[in-house]
Amino acid sequence: MWRPLLLLSLLLCNDLTIAKATESTQLIILPSQHGDRTCSAPDRNLNDKPIIGILTHPGVGTFDAPRDHSLSYYEKNVSYIAASYVKFAETGGARVIPLIYNEPQERLFQKLELVNGVIFTGGWAKEGLYFDIVQKIFGKVLEKNDAGEHFPVYAMCLGFEILSMIISQSRDILERFNSVYYASSLQFIENANIEGTLFQRFSPELLKKISTDCLVLQNHQFGISPDNFLANPSLSSFFSILTTSADKDGKTYVSTIRSKRYPVTAFQWHPEKNAFEWGSSEIPHSEDAIQVTQHAANYLVSEARKSLNRPSHEEVLSNLIYNYKLTYSGYKGSGNDEAYIFT
Ligand SMILES: *[C@@H]1O[C@H](CO)[C@@H](O)[C@H](O)[C@H]1NC(C)=O
Numbered sequence: 001m002w003r004p005l006l007l008l009s010l011l012l013c014n015d016l017t018i019a020k021a022t023e024s025t026q027l028i029i030l031p032s033q034h035g036d037r038t039c040s041a042p043d044r045n046l047n048d049k050p051i052i053g054i055l056t057h058p059g060v061g062t063f064d065a066p067r068d069h070s071l072s073y074y075e076k077n078v079s080y081i082a083a084s085y086v087k088f089a090e091t092g093g094a095r096v097i098p099l100i101y102n103e104p105q106e107r108l109f110q111k112l113e114l115v116n117g118v119i120f121t122g123g124w125a126k127e128g129l130y131f132d133i134v135q136k137i138f139g140k141v142l143e144k145n146d147a148g149e150h151f152p153v154y155a156m157c158l159g160f161e162i163l164s165m166i167i168s169q170s171r172d173i174l175e176r177f178n179s180v181y182y183a184s185s186l187q188f189i190e191n192a193n194i195e196g197t198l199f200q201r202f203s204p205e206l207l208k209k210i211s212t213d214c215l216v217l218q219n220h221q222f223g224i225s226p227d228n229f230l231a232n233p234s235l236s237s238f239f240s241i242l243t244t245s246a247d248k249d250g251k252t253y254v255s256t257i258r259s260k261r262y263p264v265t266a267f268q269w270h271p272e273k274n275a276f277e278w279g280s281s282e283i284p285h286s287e288d289a290i291q292v293t294q295h296a297a298n299y300l301v302s303e304a305r306k307s308l309n310r311p312s313h314e315e316v317l318s319n320l321i322y323n324y325k326l327t328y329s330g331y332k333g334s335g336n337d338e339a340y341i342f343t
Contacts, residue, residue: 050304051316052089053099053115054081055137057123057158058130061329061339074128077102083338084276085121085156086321091275091294092301096321100342101133108133112140114316116307117152117300120159122219122270126171134162145262152263152303154296160257160266161222164229167238174222179247181282183214184269186243186255197242197258198265198299206291215289216255216269217282218245223253223268245269263303271296279335 042048058073061080073079079101086096099111099118112118118141120134144151155163164173188211194200199207209215226244230236238259245255245268255268273283275293321340330337 045308046305047116047307047310048093048305049310050094050116050301050307051097051114051311051320052094052117052119052300052304053097053112054085054089054119054121054321055099055134056081056101056340056342057121058101058125059123060341061336073125074102074130078341078343080339080341081121081321082272082277082336083326083340084272084336085119086340087276088272088293088297089119089301092297092299092304094301094304095316097316097319098321098324098340098342099137101130105133105136109136109140111319112137113309114311114319116309117154117304119300120153120155120162122157122159124158126158126162126165131162131165134159135166138163138166141264142262149309150263150303150306151309152300152307153265154271154300155264155266156270156272157220157268160268161220163264163266164224164235168232168235170232173224173228173232173235175225175228175253176221177223177247177251177253178249179218179220179223179245179253181280182218182248183282183284184216184218184245184247184255185212185214186210186216186245186269188243189241192242193240194242198256198271198296199242201295201299202291206288206295209288210292213288215274215284215286215292216245216271217273217280217284218247218255218269219273219280220268223247226252226254229254229257239266263306265300267296276337278330278337 056079058079060078061082081098089096097111097115099108118137125131138153141151141153161174165171226241229241239257240260241254242258243256244252246252253268257266271293274285274289277283324340326338327341328338329335
């Protein structure tokens with residue numbers, strides 16, 4: 001006898017639901033009854049579909065043992081982008097086009113014309129073709145800005161180091177620091193003006209926490225001390241120091257810099273890792289740490305929206321990172337969880 005009963009109760013439930021729905025429908029205002037929509041028109045001075053170009057780095061990015069920092073990767077002609085940089089740009093509301101460093105240069109620089117901002121990633125390559133390409137792209141970015149286009153750059157870790165070498169015109173500007181896989185705080189320079197920088201939209205609480213708590217990941221063996229930075233006229237006239245940090249031995253280095261004239265920000269730390277990399281227990285993942293990643297991403301993309309470069313839709317689609325395969329290598333740990341590998 002239970003079967004018909006169950007069926008009956010199901011029917012009853014359904015009936016009740018329907019009755020309820022009918023009752024409440026009368027209270028719902030249908031879209032057609034709203035009158036005119038009040039969505040504001042897009043700001044014509046901003047580009048709401050910004051594209052970020054990310055330069056690939058030699059190697060495969062998985063740090064297989066033995067970890068290969070050698071120039072043999074140039075011979076192997078393989079390069080990669082850790083997916084965390086791609087997700088970082090996407091977090092801010094942008095799409096990504098990979099700038100493949102070892103592609104024929106004509107093609108590489110055509111792709112630069114499809115983007116509204118550039119990221120130079122972390123890595124180890126400080127010489128050879130990779131260095132030359134960073135230098136050329138950076139030169140073109142400054143030209144774009146000089147010609148009146150707002151075109152931002154984020155340079156992380158190795159990117160910070162290479163921009164310092166380029167601006168100082170010295171290959172010996174870097175010093176040794178002990179900061180491999182090390183979470184740290186950021187100490188703001190006295191009277192640092194954070195207006196118009198990535199820190200502008202941090203809440204007062206987060207600004208305080210980032211200087212007392214270990215909310216950012218450092219992973220580098222090189223860096224520049226504030227004294228050496230300030231003693232170099234080219235560096236100190238091009239960049240303002242925003243923050244410094246201390247390494248495992250308590251030695252202080254410059255950790256965030258911002259160009260005085262161009263929308264160029266360089267980080268010795270890794271704003272992209274907190275939300276997207278899991279290979280080291282040192283990577284901060286707290287809610288505050290994730291906010292640091294999100295604010296940094298939002299700021300880059302808000303700068304890229306000011307670029308008015310609007311390339312053809314088709315050209316953009318056929319060059320987007322979505323045309324490439326993602327490789328998961330998180331099982332090995334200590335590398336990048338996911339990477340795009342270009343062979
Ligand atoms: C090296 O790789 C790039 C990018 O995939 C490719 O365009 C280029 O033709 C390759 N060069 C050689 C010599 O194989």
